[in-house]
Amino acid sequence: MLPSKLPQVGTTIFTVMSKMASDHGAINLSQGFPSFNCYPFLMDLVNQYMRDGYNQYAPMSGVPILKQRIAEKTLISFGLSIDPEKEVTVVSGATEAIFSAVTAVVCPGDEVILLEPSYDSYAPAVELSGGIPVYVPLSLPDFSVDWDRVSAAITEKTRLIMVNTPHNPCGYVWTKEDLDNLASLIQDRDIYVVSDEVYEYITFDGRPHLPLMSHPLLRERTFTCGSFGKTFHVTGWKIGYCIAPPVLTEAFRKIHQFVTFSTATPLQYALAEFLMEPSRYESLSDFYQQKRDLFCGGLKKTAFEFTPAQGSFFQLVSYGHLSQASDYALSVKMCQEVGVACIPVSVFYHDKQDHKLLRFCFAKDDELLEKALGLLQGLDWSRLG
Ligand SMILES: Cc1ncc(COP(=O)(O)O)c(C=O)c1O
Structure with a gap:
C-alpha cells in the first residue's frame, strides 16, 4: 500500500454533499459556487x-x-x-x-x-x-x-x-x-x-x-x-x-x-x-446583499436561529435548541429527506467540534433560494430530530 502523506484526509465534504444532492435531486446549497451564469x-x-x-x-x-x-x-x-x-x-x-x-x-x-x-x-x-x-x-x-x-x-x-x-x-x-x-x-x-x-x-x-x-x-x-x-x-x-x-x-x-x-x-x-x-466588481456586495436578505428573510419563518452574515456568500444557522442530532447526521437527513443540501460546520474543525451549526450557500438563483426556503419552512423537527 502506498503510504499517504495526508492519512487523515478523505474525499472532501463538498464533493460528498454535492454528489448526495444530485443523487437525491436535492437543492444544492452546500458547495460554494453560483447557480447562475457569468456575464x-x-x-x-x-x-x-x-x-x-x-x-x-x-x-x-x-x-x-x-x-x-x-x-x-x-x-x-x-x-x-x-x-x-x-x-x-x-x-x-x-x-x-x-x-x-x-x-x-x-x-x-x-x-x-x-x-x-x-x-x-x-x-x-x-x-x-x-x-x-x-x-x-x-x-x-x-x-x-x-x-x-x-x-x-x-x-x-x-x-x-x-x-x-x-x-x-x-x-x-x-x-x-x-x-x-x-x-x-x-x-x-x-x-x-x-x-x-x-x-x-x-x-x-x-x-x-x-x-x-x-x-x-x-x-x-x-x-x-x-x-x-x-x-x-x-x-x-x-x-x-x-x-x-x-x-x-x-x-x-x-x-x-x-x-x-x-x-x-x-x-x-x-x-x-x-x-x-x-x-x-464594485457592484458585487449589493448583488449578494439582496440574496442574503432574501435568504435571511425566509429563514425568519423557520425554527432556525441565525445572525445575518457580515460577508461571503454563506449563511450559518443554529439548530441546537431544536435537535441534538450531530450536524453531519442532520445534513445527510436534510439532503435525503427534506431535499436541501447544506454543509455541517464541524467539518471545518480539525477535531470535528459540533456546535450544531449548518452552512448554506446563497449564491443561487432567487427561485432556487425561494424553493429551498419553502422546504426549510416546512421542516418537521419531530421527524428529523
Ligand atoms: C475561503 C476560500 N478560500 C479559497 C477558495 C478557493 O478559491 P479558488 O476556487 O479560486 O481556488 C474558496 C472556495 O470556496 C474559499 O471559500
Whole structure:
C-alpha cells in the first residue's frame, strides 16, 4: 500500500454533499459556487481571445496587462498602490495561491496558526511542507478572533498565521482593531501572514473589507490571495492572484512556477479587458446583499436561529435548541429527506467540534433560494430530530 502523506484526509465534504444532492435531486446549497451564469460579455471575450490565437503558455507570473489591471483595481477599491510586475502573480485559483504561499514560507517543524473553523485546504498545505498546524478557535457566537488565545498560541517556532476575511464558513469580516492586534502580535517576530481574501467584494450592511495589506506592518508580511472565480461567478475557471511585497513574491514565484507554471492565457486577457469597468466588481456586495436578505428573510419563518452574515456568500444557522442530532447526521437527513443540501460546520474543525451549526450557500438563483426556503419552512423537527 502506498503510504499517504495526508492519512487523515478523505474525499472532501463538498464533493460528498454535492454528489448526495444530485443523487437525491436535492437543492444544492452546500458547495460554494453560483447557480447562475457569468456575464455573457466575459464569455465573448474569452472566445474572442481564443480565436485571435492567444492559446499558448502565458508568462509564468501572468500576462502584464492582467497584472496591471489587478494593481489598478487594488488602487480603485482599497486605495492601495502596488507594483504589478514585482508584487502581483496570476495563479490557477486562490487554492494554488494559498498552497504556493504556504510552501514558500513553511519549513519542517515550523508552527502555523490556523483560526478554526477554517477552509479545508489550509492544514494539508501546511502539513505537506512539514509544518505543524496550531489550531486556535474563533469565538462563538460571532466567530470573532480571540486575540488572547492567538497570543498564547505564539511560540518561538511560529512562522505563519492564516487569515480569512470575509470568512468562510462564518461570514465574519475583520475590523481595523483585528488588523492592529495582529500587527502588534507579530511586529517583533519573524512571522508571516497568508490572507485568504477571496470574498473581498462581498461584504454587507456597508461594512468595508479591510485588506490586511492596508496596514503598513502587515503589508510587509502578507501574501494576499484573491479569486476571480468568486468575484465574476466563474469558479470553474480556477483563476486568481497573489499580491505580496517583492521579496515575498520572489519566493512565491519559485514555488508557483513548479506547481502550475502559468494560468490559462485567453482567460487572463479576457479578465484584463473585463476589469476595465470597476462597477463589474464594485457592484458585487449589493448583488449578494439582496440574496442574503432574501435568504435571511425566509429563514425568519423557520425554527432556525441565525445572525445575518457580515460577508461571503454563506449563511450559518443554529439548530441546537431544536435537535441534538450531530450536524453531519442532520445534513445527510436534510439532503435525503427534506431535499436541501447544506454543509455541517464541524467539518471545518480539525477535531470535528459540533456546535450544531449548518452552512448554506446563497449564491443561487432567487427561485432556487425561494424553493429551498419553502422546504426549510416546512421542516418537521419531530421527524428529523
Ligand atoms: C475561503 C476560500 N478560500 C479559497 C477558495 C478557493 O478559491 P479558488 O476556487 O479560486 O481556488 C474558496 C472556495 O470556496 C474559499 O471559500
